[in-house]
Amino acid sequence: MRSVAYDCDVLVVGGGIVGLSTAYAITRAAPGTRVTVLEKEAGPARHQTGRNSGVIHSGIYYRPGSLKARYAVRGAAEMVKFCAEYDIDHAVTGKLIVATEREELPRLHALVQRGRENGIPVRELGAAQIAEYEPEVRGLAAIHVGTTGICDFAGVARRLGEASGAEIRYGAEAVAVDRRASLGVAVRTRAGDVVRGRVLVNCAGLYCDEVARLTGDSPGMRIVPFRGEYYSLARASLVRGLVYPVPDPAFPFLGVHLTRGVDGGVHVGPNAVPALAREGYGWGVVRPRELAGTLAWPGAWAIARRHWRYGAGELRRSLSKGAFTGAVRQLLPAVTEADLVPAGAGVRAQAVLRDGTLVDDFLIREGVRAVHVLNAPSPAATASLPIGREVARRALSALAEA
Numbered sequence: 001m002r003s004v005a006y007d008c009d010v011l012v013v014g015g016g017i018v019g020l021s022t023a024y025a026i027t028r029a030a031p032g033t034r035v036t037v038l039e040k041e042a043g044p045a046r047h048q049t050g051r052n053s054g055v056i057h058s059g060i061y062y063r064p065g066s067l068k069a070r071y072a073v074r075g076a077a078e079m080v081k082f083c084a085e086y087d088i089d090h091a092v093t094g095k096l097i098v099a100t101e102r103e104e105l106p107r108l109h110a111l112v113q114r115g116r117e118n119g120i121p122v123r124e125l126g127a128a129q130i131a132e133y134e135p136e137v138r139g140l141a142a143i144h145v146g147t148t149g150i151c152d153f154a155g156v157a158r159r160l161g162e163a164s165g166a167e168i169r170y171g172a173e174a175v176a177v178d179r180r181a182s183l184g185v186a187v188r189t190r191a192g193d194v195v196r197g198r199v200l201v202n203c204a205g206l207y208c209d210e211v212a213r214l215t216g217d218s219p220g221m222r223i224v225p226f227r228g229e230y231y232s233l234a235r236a237s238l239v240r241g242l243v244y245p246v247p248d249p250a251f252p253f254l255g256v257h258l259t260r261g262v263d264g265g266v267h268v269g270p271n272a273v274p275a276l277a278r279e280g281y282g283w284g285v286v287r288p289r290e291l292a293g294t295l296a297w298p299g300a301w302a303i304a305r306r307h308w309r310y311g312a313g314e315l316r317r318s319l320s321k322g323a324f325t326g327a328v329r330q331l332l333p334a335v336t337e338a339d340l341v342p343a344g345a346g347v348r349a350q351a352v353l354r355d356g357t358l359v360d361d362f363l364i365r366e367g368v369r370a371v372h373v374l375n376a377p378s379p380a381a382t383a384s385l386p387i388g389r390e391v392a393r394r395a396l397s398a399l400a401e402a
């Protein structure tokens with residue numbers, strides 16, 4: 001079968017931070033490996049990677065031993081180094097996690113333990129000490145996490161792509177995949193081009209389950225898209241750095257937070273509401289085929305049944321600015337509705353199993369001549385360098401067997 005003319009050795013679908021980090025890791029680990037990245041948009045990082053909170057997470061939240069914990073802790077340190085080396089905007093700011101209700105105190109304490117188990121420096125603060133860091137923030141107690149930072153993840157993705165030496169084809173949406181165990185993979189793009197590789201790597205983010213199915217693999221999960229809406233704070237001086245609530249452990253989202261980004265502006269958000277399209281950045285964006293796909297997945301209904309109370313609160317805060325402001329005021333009493341100016345939104349690619357389990361950890365699965373990244377939600381931007389190395393390791397071993 002040597003007569004097949006391959007365009008590349010590894011064909012990566014998806015030019016977000018995970019796909020580009022994978023391309024970078026492959027060419028670092030095995031120089032000379034030919035990598036092609038297919039990205040449907042006109043540039044890198046147009047979806048999750050370019051529409052997030054821009055926070056380099058410390059790793060405090062994640063179960064010790066999980067991929068999220070290991071890769072976030074390692075990835076945060078590596079991300080800071082990468083940004084310094086490539087001159088990308090970043091800062092290690094530290095952050096506060098603030099309990100505003102008594103019932104949150106045991107959860108705050110559990111986070112301190114978890115942080116210590118994950119090797120993260122944490123300082124416990126009483127109500128009065130919160131003002132040392134954030135004079136306008138109110139709470140009963142807080143913790144300060146020193147290793148949290150901020151950066152420009154879209155800039156990181158761009159530099160990873162450039163430094164990888166991969167061929168990156170923009171405007172190239174993979175719409176069909178022909179995989180033969182003995183031959184390799186041939187991907188057809190919407191424009192009708194066919195690109196051939198020996199091994200396929202699926203880093204398609206919000207569409208990773210669809211790309212897995214196109215390849216002929218059954219992913220056993222489905223992406224259920226959750227939109228997060230942001231406001232920017234008109235009186236940015238109210239917040240110095242990063243302020244988070246204590247997260248609800250039943251849900252894999254961190255709650256509405258206040259983050260001063262690398263541009264100096266303060267973002268407030270995101271909430272978590274069901275998106276009516278995978279790239280549905282507003283209520284007006286509805287893609288009936290995608291919505292029908294979500295509704296046909298039993299897991300989506302199981303989530304709705306299990307989390308309806310939480311979901312109703314999030315919906316209320318999405319539809320009413322007053323309700324959203326009220327929630328923010330718990331942390332930042334001085335904020336008014338007029339301070340909150342609507343900003344962009346992002347959609348999270350959350351993998352959900354058939355029984356409604358929200359997949360908590362990163363999920364990477366292999367098929368014949370294929371590696372699929374099936375769950376890479378937050379903190380995957382922070383953890384993208386270790387994730388990329390792991391995906392690259394698997395792709396290179398598939399290449400060796402091919």
Ligand SMILES: Cc1cc2nc3c(=O)[nH]c(=O)nc-3n(C[C@H](O)[C@H](O)[C@H](O)COP(=O)(O)OP(=O)(O)OC[C@H]3O[C@@H](n4cnc5c(N)ncnc54)[C@H](O)[C@@H]3O)c2cc1C
Nearest residue numbers: 014016017018040048049052053055174205346377380382
């Ligand atoms: C609201 C929000 C806030 C977040 N905050 C943080 C944070 O502060 N810190 C953090 O570490 N993480 C955060 N995250 C998570 C982080 O953004 C993601 O984990 C990360 O960006 C995932 O990267 P990705 O490459 O897997 O996905 P994406 O960036 O979505 O990239 C996937 C790419 O695949 C392309 N694609 C899809 N289908 C095809 C196809 N068929 N053919 C060709 N191309 C295709 C898409 O166009 C896209 O560019 C947040 C996420 C959201 C949504």
